[in-house]
Amino acid sequence: MATELDAGDVLARVEAARRKSGTDAFLSLTLPDSCDPRRLLDDPQAAGVVASYERPALGLAMVAVGEAGRIEAPWGAGPGAVGAQARALVGRPGGGDLPGLRPRLLGGFRFNAAVPSKAPWDAFGAGWLVLPRVLFLATGESNALILAPSAQANDVAALVERAQRTTANLEATPSATALRVEVPVNREDWLSSVAEIASEVRAGLYEKAVLASTQTLAGDAPISIGRALARLRANYPDCHLFTMTSGDSTFLGASPELLVSLTQGRVRALGLAGSTRRGGDPEEDERLGAALLESAKNRIEHETVVRAIRERLDGATEDLVAPNQPQLRRLRNIQHLSTEISGRVRPGVDILDLVQRLHPTPAVCGWPAERAREVITQHETFDRGWYAGPVGWMDGAGDGEFAVGLRSAVVRGPRAWLFAGNGIMGDSVPQQEFDEVQLKYRPLSEALGA
Numbered sequence: 001m002a003t004e005l006d007a008g009d010v011l012a013r014v015e016a017a018r019r020k021s022g023t024d025a026f027l028s029l030t031l032p033d034s035c036d037p038r039r040l041l042d043d044p045q046a047a048g049v050v051a052s053y054e055r056p057a058l059g060l061a062m063v064a065v066g067e068a069g070r071i072e073a074p075w076g077a078g079p080g081a082v083g084a085q086a087r088a089l090v091g092r093p094g095g096g097d098l099p100g101l102r103p104r105l106l107g108g109f110r111f112n113a114a115v116p117s118k119a120p121w122d123a124f125g126a127g128w129l130v131l132p133r134v135l136f137l138a139t140g141e142s143n144a145l146i147l148a149p150s151a152q153a154n155d156v157a158a159l160v161e162r163a164q165r166t167t168a169n170l171e172a173t174p175s176a177t178a179l180r181v182e183v184p185v186n187r188e189d190w191l192s193s194v195a196e197i198a199s200e201v202r203a204g205l206y207e208k209a210v211l212a213s214t215q216t217l218a219g220d221a222p223i224s225i226g227r228a229l230a231r232l233r234a235n236y237p238d239c240h241l242f243t244m245t246s247g248d249s250t251f252l253g254a255s256p257e258l259l260v261s262l263t264q265g266r267v268r269a270l271g272l273a274g275s276t277r278r279g280g281d282p283e284e285d286e287r288l289g290a291a292l293l294e295s296a297k298n299r300i301e302h303e304t305v306v307r308a309i310r311e312r313l314d315g316a317t318e319d320l321v322a323p324n325q326p327q328l329r330r331l332r333n334i335q336h337l338s339t340e341i342s343g344r345v346r347p348g349v350d351i352l353d354l355v356q357r358l359h360p361t362p363a364v365c366g367w368p369a370e371r372a373r374e375v376i377t378q379h380e381t382f383d384r385g386w387y388a389g390p391v392g393w394m395d396g397a398g399d400g401e402f403a404v405g406l407r408s409a410v411v412r413g414p415r416a417w418l419f420a421g422n423g424i425m426g427d428s429v430p431q432q433e434f435d436e437v438q439l440k441y442r443p444l445s446e447a448l449g450a
Contacts, residue, residue: 004034004164010157014147021095024149026103028096031143035163037063037136038233042167042226044243044250047159050130051106053393053401054241056233059140062393064106065159066133068148071105073127075116079109079390080356082129087350089131090396094146103146104137105129108244108251108391108405111360111384112373120410120417121385123246129394134159170230175449179223179416183216187434193379194422194430200375202426208304209366209375212421213437214382217450219414224449225250228411231447235332240403242391251386253408254443256331259390260358261401262351265344267317269354271306272329273363273423274298274337277439289328289335297427302326302337305362308369309341312357317343333442350398355390363423364388364404385410387419409444416448 017027038054040047040063051064071085090103109127110117117124134156135146147156190213197209225243232241232254239254258270276292279285292298306322313320320343329338345354365388366372376384386405394400409418420440422433 003032005032005160007157007161010160011153014153014156017096026094026149027147028094028098028101029145029147030097031145031160033143035143035160037061037138037143037163039163039165039167040065040136040159041229041243042170044225044245047162049243050132050245052241052243053106053391054233056237056241059138061136061138062104062106063136064130064132064134065136066151067130068133068150069131071129072125073109073113075126076114077126078113078356078359079127079352083350083352086129086352086394087396087398090394098144101144101146102396103131103148104135104393104395104400105131106244106393108386109359109389110386111364111389115377115383117385118383120249120412121383123249124244124251124386125246127386127389136163170224170227171234173227175219175224175227177219177221177414177449179217179219179445179448179450181215181450182218182415185213185215185437190434190437191430194424194428194433197375197379197424198426198428198430201424206371206375207367208301208362208423208425209372210362210364210421210423211376212380212384212388212419214417214419215441217416217418217445217448219449222413223411223416225252225411227449228252228444228447232443235447236443238331239407240392242403242405244386244391249410249412251405251408251410253405254447255391255403255406255408256329256336257363257404257406259361259392259402259404260351260354262345262354262399264399267313267343267345267354269309269313269341269358271302271309271322271326271339271341271363272336273305274302274326275334275436278330278333278335289330292335292337293326293328297425298337299326301423301425302339304367306339306341308362308367309358313341313343313354316349316353316357317345319343334439351394351400351402355402359390360388361404364406364421366423384419388421407440407443409448411448416444418444
């Protein structure tokens, strides 16, 4: 339906649904096609957005406005520690147009909750899941609202009007100020660390470690989150786009990597490891892709990830399958080796149980995991925070989807902290690894206006 809703329509529908379902019930309302939740992300701060999650190629968008509840993850524990609280908070379906549509929680978790946070992650904690006061949900086929009992009808009406408002083409709009590199990656330290890690892998001390890096961009005016999202949406439609806001800081990104999804008992996970750049023309692109598929170094790195995912899912799943050969996953600036693993979960397993089992995968940590964490702590002098941690959503049925928080940055005012990393193997060449990690900074640096 393409008809627009005015404020009076929205107020009447909310009040009618509350009379029918009760004032303490979650409500769901269908929305016309003219109501696009992504418009709230043009200026998320003005709209009161606390979190969002998108799959642009699928037409999926979730935009959470305000908080009706929040679950804080305890330090030193993983996502599974909040599973019972999460299910209790959103475990009941509501009333309204779509009584089977359950409320959802959005949020994320640190890469390593066993170490204290440092700037710029001070406000984010070990992890959290937020219950939106108002959740806009687009599925690619329909649009809906899920309202918590605390949602005020007047506020809902104003948000619906904003979601129907025609906005500027932010993707093509120049940034208010060009960003400059304020603190670059320490190249010499990076090269030295890669060489040392590769030497230890060759010596058989461990199989792989993922070395991350960070750089800081700065400008003379506040960075536009809306413009960055519009550019990421246009240039990386096959990725998982997300924003998670704490205080005056927003963690945002366009991750190519699904950690795990669960839908009506069906589980999917993605092994993503091994990378090369895109070619300047179709012929070069094909040559680079073929070389990646034939690269012994990249195939070993990739197979380590797939093996670990299968082992960790084994106790929670049945009929787990994965192809014997990886596929190429091509993005705008990079191509990866990719393998999808799928199966059915055993009774009683929910999405947070699966996240707990899988995080961190060897693709973002290394293998064996505990030894790789020690290597990371030894070589990385900054706090990863939520970078490379799980970000996503879950509903009251225990279904949901979490991506790995890659190709990401923390934005606060005129400054952005970017993060990127590489898996280091025994035959890793330091300068080549440095060139690859610079390539991984490009999606966010371009989107933010560098």
